[in-house]
Every structure is written in structure tokens, then in C-alpha cells.
Amino acid sequence: MNTQLSGFEFERPAGLPALRALLTRLGREQRRFAVAAGGTDLMPQLKQRLVAPEVLVSLNGVGELxxxxxxxxxxxxxxxxxxxxxxxxxxxxxxxxxxxxxxxxxxxxxxxxxxxxxxxxxxVNNRCIYVNQSPLNRTVHAPCFKVDGDVCHIVKSAVRGQLPQCQAxxxxxxxxxxxxxxxxxxxxxxxxxxxxxxxxxxxxxxxxxxxxxxxxxxxxxxxxxxxxxxxxxxxxxxxxxxxxxxxxxxxxxxxxxxxxxxxxxxxxxxxxxxxxxxxxxxxxxxxxxxxxxxxxxxxxxxxxxxxxxxxxxxxxxxxxxxxxxxxxxxxxx
Ligand SMILES: Cc1cc2nc3c(=O)[nH]c(=O)nc-3n(C[C@H](O)[C@H](O)[C@H](O)COP(=O)(O)OP(=O)(O)OC[C@H]3O[C@@H](n4cnc5c(N)ncnc54)[C@H](O)[C@@H]3O)c2cc1C
CATH class of the missing domain: 3.30.465.10 (Uridine Diphospho-n-acetylenolpyruvylglucosamine Reductase; domain 3)
Structure with a gap:
């Protein structure tokens, strides 16, 4: 199983003012970013390719929080x-x-x-037995709404745009x-x-x-x-x-x-x-x-x-x- 992380830039602001400035800049530049605290939920998702940020922002330097x-x-x-x-x-x-x-x-x-x-x-991200799997395991099923696909394997009759879209x-x-x-x-x-x-x-x-x-x-x-x-x-x-x-x-x-x-x-x-x-x-x-x-x-x-x-x-x-x-x-x- 390939659990290599896909590439991303890494930022670790030191303190709250630096975090606020970084959030403002990333918003202005319309970058796709994810924040990591302990990383115990995020890291498995990065490895399973369920999230793919351009920039990973570690909050660990923001001691004020x-x-x-x-x-x-x-x-x-x-x-x-x-x-x-x-x-x-x-x-x-x-x-x-x-x-x-x-x-x-x-x-x-x-x-x-x-x-x-x-x-x-x-x-912590909502979980579903179909999506919280390695990319290889996920190939057994058609991609679901949560990974940009067109089906929900839990509610087969679900259609795009209908809420709740995802039953995780x-x-x-x-x-x-x-x-x-x-x-x-x-x-x-x-x-x-x-x-x-x-x-x-x-x-x-x-x-x-x-x-x-x-x-x-x-x-x-x-x-x-x-x-x-x-x-x-x-x-x-x-x-x-x-x-x-x-x-x-x-x-x-x-x-x-x-x-x-x-x-x-x-x-x-x-x-x-x-x-x-x-x-x-x-x-x-x-x-x-x-x-x-x-x-x-x-x-x-x-x-x-x-x-x-x-x-x-x-x-x-x-x-x-x-x-x-x-x-x-x-x-x-
Ligand atoms: C084997 C295993 C077992 C687990 N068992 C449980 C369990 O029994 N119960 C349970 O509740 N959880 C469980 N978890 C999930 C996870 O470990 C916990 O929910 C943990 O508290 C997540 O905190 P974290 O700081 O590691 O989050 P991270 O992984 O850093 O982040 C989780 C999500 O929150 C976002 N995020 C984190 N902090 C912030 C913030 N301050 N502002 C905005 N966004 C933020 C991240 O972007 C990410 O989307 C388990 C995980 C593993 C790997």
C-alpha cells in the first residue's frame, strides 16, 4: 500500500499574530490549506489521500491557544x-x-x-467504512461524494446536492x-x-x-x-x-x-x-x-x-x- 504523502508546503507560524497574518495571506491568495493540531486524525487522512492541501499549517507554534x-x-x-x-x-x-x-x-x-x-x-472528520480506507481499497467501489465521486454507498438513492449528501x-x-x-x-x-x-x-x-x-x-x-x-x-x-x-x-x-x-x-x-x-x-x-x-x-x-x-x-x-x-x-x- 502506498502511504507516501503527496507534496505540500509547510508553515508553522510562531504565535497568534503570525497565525492571523498567515490565514489572511492564504485567504487572499486563495490557497487550499489545512491546519494540523496534534495531527492524529489529519495524518491518516493525508496518507489515505482523503485530503490534499497545497499548504499544511501546523498550529503547534501558537502557544497562546x-x-x-x-x-x-x-x-x-x-x-x-x-x-x-x-x-x-x-x-x-x-x-x-x-x-x-x-x-x-x-x-x-x-x-x-x-x-x-x-x-x-x-x-475529527466524520467516518464511513467505505471512505476511510487506503486508496487501493477504495478502488473496489466507485468513488463516493466525499472523494468527488457520484454515489453514496450507504444511501444508494442519494443524488448530488440533496442534504445530507454524505452519511459519514x-x-x-x-x-x-x-x-x-x-x-x-x-x-x-x-x-x-x-x-x-x-x-x-x-x-x-x-x-x-x-x-x-x-x-x-x-x-x-x-x-x-x-x-x-x-x-x-x-x-x-x-x-x-x-x-x-x-x-x-x-x-x-x-x-x-x-x-x-x-x-x-x-x-x-x-x-x-x-x-x-x-x-x-x-x-x-x-x-x-x-x-x-x-x-x-x-x-x-x-x-x-x-x-x-x-x-x-x-x-x-x-x-x-x-x-x-x-x-x-x-x-x-
Ligand atoms: C487509532 C485511532 C483511534 C482514534 N480513536 C478516537 C476515539 O475513540 N474518539 C475520538 O473522538 N477520536 C478518535 N481518534 C481521532 C483523533 O485522534 C482525535 O479525535 C483527536 O482528538 C484529534 O485531535 P488532533 O489534535 O490530533 O486533530 P488533527 O488531526 O490535528 O485535526 C483534526 C481536524 O481538525 C482540524 N483542526 C484541528 N485543530 C483545529 C483548530 N484549532 N481550528 C480549526 N481546525 C482544526 C484539522 O484541520 C483536521 O481537519 C482516533 C484516531 C486514531 C488514529
Missing amino acids: AGIAVQDDGTLRIGALTRLADLVDSTLVRQHQPALAAAAGRVASPQIRNRATLGGNLL RFVSDTAPVLLLLEARLVLLRGRGERRVPLRRFYRNDGMERNVLRPGEVIGWIEIPPATGLQVDYDKLAVRNALDFPSLGVAVGVRRDAAGQPLELSVALTGLGTHPGCWRHAIADGASLSKVVAKACARAGKFATTYQQDFFPRDYRKKMIGVFIHRSLRRLGV
């Missing part, structure tokens, strides 16, 4: 280049948002988490937890920045996956102060390490001052083209089991998942309810 801090108003601000291993070990994260540390600890393996970043994890699965382990925590992204471009709530960031398509504009990068992830929300995350995968989630379920419970559950929230990864996220109020005197049943039904409906995983799709759908119940037990509800 790494690190974790609590702001005066209690917001937890995490640089996009913060390594997952540092999130797992961070006293601040464990103290303020332990579920994020736990979800980061479920990504891949210790070696990968030592390189992989939070920003890269939120942008969303697989980030940290996104569901950050969705429940109402995180927002600070997106940087040549000049200026904008804030986008994570719940408005992802799109229902395996190719046009999010609202990131050309030349924009994720600078920081901001999590508002915790307001009595407890979150738990667990994933279904063939092995405990290295495997992407076949299903990932984050469950949140908000309680009142007396400890009574006020709201149940659920977010999913690994099933569709984007993460799902719902909140269910628990009215005074309402039966919790009814609210849980409603949450399971809604999540199951979202999971119009196609067969493109080791686990049969019906099994993955059934496991949503099992995971919700297990999480509730761990959260003491």
Missing part, C-alpha cells in the same frame, strides 16, 4: 490546542467539569491523547459532553473573532460538517460556570481503547437546591452525521421514569442510523436506553 484557565465570572476557558492528556490530568477540569476529563480519557489511547487536542477532537458518522467523544455543558467556541480568522454556541456549530452532513468558514480556526472552547448540572459519559466500542464510538451517550441531570432532579438532558455521538442533544424538563411531581422513557424515545428516533459499523444498527439503537439508565444510576438518580 494551549492551556486551561478559569475566568473571573467562573467560565472555564480551554485553548483549542490543549492536549487531551492534559485535560484528563487537569485539576481545574476535574474540579469544574469532571465529565469532560472523563470523556477526553475515552478517546483513542494514551499515546494518541498525548498528541491529540480538544479543538482537533471537535473537528460523527465520532467525537468530547462533543456530547460539551453540548450538555452549553459550551461555545471562539473562532479566529485573519482579523477578529466570533463566538458560536456548540449547539449551532454542527451541520447535518458528513461533508459540510460545521459552520467553520474558510480560514477560520477554533481558538478557545468556553464552558459557562456549572449550575448544578451533573454529567456522565459512556461509549459503546468494540475495545476499550483505540476504537471510535459506535455510540456515545452523555447524560446530564440538573437538580434544585433540595437535590430534586429538575431537568434531564441527553447528547449522542457515533450515530448520525452530527451529534444530537435534547433537554427534558421534569415537572414538579412528574414521574421520572416517564421523562426517561420520553428521552429514550426521542434519542431512538434521532438514531436513523445506517449500517456502517461493527455493531448492528438495531443493537446500537437499543443500547441508547441502556446507556441512559446506567448513567442515571452512576449519577445517583
